[in-house]
Amino acid sequence: MSTAGGIIRALNSGIKHLAIRRFTLRYPEQKLKFVGDGFQFNPETGVGIAGLRGRHILYHEHCTGCQLCSVACEGIAEAIGMVKIDETWKQNKKAIMPQIDYGKCVFCGLCVDACPFYALYMTNDYELSSFTKSALIYTPAQLAVKPKISQDVEIKIDDRGATHG
Amino acid sequence: MATQLPPGIQLEKVDDRIMTLNVGPQHPGSGHMRLIIKVDGDYIVSCDPDPGYVHRGEEKMAEYRNYIQNIPHLERPVIHDSCNILYPYCLAVEELLGIEVPERAKYIRVIASELNRCIYTLYWLAIYGIFLGHSTMFMWPAGDRELFIDLLEAMSGARVTHAYLVPGGVRNDLPANFEERCLRQVDYLEKRLKEYQSIFYKNPILISRTEGTGILSRTDAIRLGTTGSVLRASGVDYDIRKKEPYDVYENLDFETVVRKEGDSYARSYIPYLEMFESCRIIRDAIRKMPKSGSVRTKLKPNPKGGNDEVYKRVESGRGSLGYYIVSNNRPEPYRVKISVGSFRNLICMPYLLKGELLGNMPSVYWGLNYWPVEADR
Numbered sequence: 001m002s003t004a005g006g007i008i009r010a011l012n013s014g015i016k017h018l019a020i021r022r023f024t025l026r027y028p029e030q031k032l033k034f035v036g037d038g039f040q041f042n043p044e045t046g047v048g049i050a051g052l053r054g055r056h057i058l059y060h061e062h063c064t065g066c067q068l069c070s071v072a073c074e075g076i077a078e079a080i081g082m083v084k085i086d087e088t089w090k091q092n093k094k095a096i097m098p099q100i101d102y103g104k105c106v107f108c109g110l111c112v113d114a115c116p117f118y119a120l121y122m123t124n125d126y127e128l129s130s131f132t133k134s135a136l137i138y139t140p141a142q143l144a145v146k147p148k149i150s151q152d153v154e155i156k157i158d159d160r161g162a163t164h165g
Numbered sequence: 166m167a168t169q170l171p172p173g174i175q176l177e178k179v180d181d182r183i184m185t186l187n188v189g190p191q192h193p194g195s196g197h198m199r200l201i202i203k204v205d206g207d208y209i210v211s212c213d214p215d216p217g218y219v220h221r222g223e224e225k226m227a228e229y230r231n232y233i234q235n236i237p238h239l240e241r242p243v244i245h246d247s248c249n250i251l252y253p254y255c256l257a258v259e260e261l262l263g264i265e266v267p268e269r270a271k272y273i274r275v276i277a278s279e280l281n282r283c284i285y286t287l288y289w290l291a292i293y294g295i296f297l298g299h300s301t302m303f304m305w306p307a308g309d310r311e312l313f314i315d316l317l318e319a320m321s322g323a324r325v326t327h328a329y330l331v332p333g334g335v336r337n338d339l340p341a342n343f344e345e346r347c348l349r350q351v352d353y354l355e356k357r358l359k360e361y362q363s364i365f366y367k368n369p370i371l372i373s374r375t376e377g378t379g380i381l382s383r384t385d386a387i388r389l390g391t392t393g394s395v396l397r398a399s400g401v402d403y404d405i406r407k408k409e410p411y412d413v414y415e416n417l418d419f420e421t422v423v424r425k426e427g428d429s430y431a432r433s434y435i436p437y438l439e440m441f442e443s444c445r446i447i448r449d450a451i452r453k454m455p456k457s458g459s460v461r462t463k464l465k466p467n468p469k470g471g472n473d474e475v476y477k478r479v480e481s482g483r484g485s486l487g488y489y490i491v492s493n494n495r496p497e498p499y500r501v502k503i504s505v506g507s508f509r510n511l512i513c514m515p516y517l518l519k520g521e522l523l524g525n526m527p528s529v530y531w532g533l534n535y536w537p538v539e540a541d542r
């Protein structure tokens with residue numbers, strides 16, 4: 001193959017891309033859709049359900065204050081601390097529940113694996129940035145809130161290339 | 166007035182013709198490492214790689230954590246290839262604890278690690294492109310990588326640090342309709358990869374810069390103990406997936422890519438050709454995978470390994486990656502040694518760069534498929 005021919009061929013394959021769709025996701029306007037409602041556990045089989053590992057969600061009515069999630073996180077990020085809560089739940093005699101510091105959490109989800117009462121799951125919410133460090137510490141009350149999310153863009157593939165929505 | 170030097174310390178004798186250059190350790194052009202290069206005009210006289218800037222003590226950290234808590238930090242050395250770096254760890258711990266892995270989990274692990282190998286290779290290719298000043302080759306793989314990141318995100322729930330493989334199987338089953346979506350995106354990526362040929366690999370400018378530079382002969386490749394694509398580019402047919410098949414690789418249909426030239430072009434071409442083989446493995450694994458069944462054998466809480474030691478290795482994106490684990494009846498390992506391909510390939514850098522043009526340094530260096538963070542662990 002001659003040098004000039006090779007260079008023309010290379011330029012040509014670049015020029016062909018003018019006709020190909022834009023692949024970039026326009027982030028704050030478009031948000032990628034994930035499978036499911038976040039990483040959860042199936043109580044029957046004891047195996048995880050696929051989903052994004054984002055912010056946690058804590059079901060106060062299941063949590064017994066057994067601290068296993070905080071023990072699991074001890075060697076990983078030490079992001080979970082057990083704190084006193086004001087509510088009274090009959091399954092939670094000690095009245096303690098996990099509080100998660102998202103400045104430290106690495107979103108591995110091993111605390112979800114560790115929780116034997118299926119009280120701690122993860123959600124699709126990944127937008128956790130804040131202006132202060134203290135705002136990254138989520139109390140049990142904040143963790144109980146189900147996040148409102150609108151994520152609907154998917155990767156589409158057709159003969160003009162792949163694109164986001 | 167001559168400065169009095171402390172006893173035992175000498176100043177290096179410098180030839181006036183020779184200039185010493187420090188490449189790195191800041192990021193552009195070297196990754197997190199330093200190359201001390203001596204040049205005579207435009208030619209490199211000697212090269213002294215100086216790794217260790219991102220040493221994080223992963224091996225020591227592993228001695229204080231139990232077998233499950235070790236998972237998230239052990240994948241940190243190569244976050245772009247996190248399934249492959251966890252793979253030998255899982256194999257080793259499974260042997261240590263005597264755990265059987267369900268058949269379906271084995272196939273899922275193979276799919277995850279092949280997807281991850283492609284993600285790593287595309288990232289490597291993007292950086293290889295920008296090292297050589299080919300900015301299109303930076304943008305195309307960096308964009309196409311997204312397709313596979315998206316697949317692994319659907320599988321594992323994280324985009325880069327998946328923590329998906331665990332001793333005993335995988336963390337969760339595949340989502341619904343995953344197979345169909347996976348095949349569609351694998352087909353599309355394969356189509357895209359073919360376009361890289363004309364713009365990059367068959368581009369006369371790339372060929373003239375890389376062909377015949379940094380030649381590593383077959384005997385030298387074996388003698389220096391190189392591994393992975395560097396070894397295969399020098400004509401040695403050695404792939405751990407073929408030679409010591411782990412999990413289900415022996416049932417799968419793929420070939421080892423070998424080239425004889427041993428130059429920098431061959432070293433950069435092999436990972437690219439292997440991506441096609443990875444696509445083939447993924448398709449075959451999806452076809453042969455049991456359609457249902459368990460994916461994880463539950464471990465006891467805080468499992469203890471016996472008085473034993475194991476060594477397991479896999480073929481990662483950068484060559485052989487092995488874990489040597491010694492346990493002494495405790496929930497934590499007594500010693501974990503990670504043997505990585507990057508560090509083993511680093512040794513040939515002084516040999517390859519001697520007598521090369523300084524301008525060829527980036528292509529030789531990054532063609533070694535070297536990942537500084539992994540080498541330093």
Ligand code: SF4
Nearest residue numbers: 073105106108109111
């Ligand atoms: S996801 Fe991982 S790092 Fe985050 S709180 Fe749970 S165990 Fe700790």
Ligand code: SF4
Nearest residue numbers: 063064066067069115
């Ligand atoms: S979230 Fe689960 S593991 Fe953590 S204290 Fe509550 S019940 Fe125990």
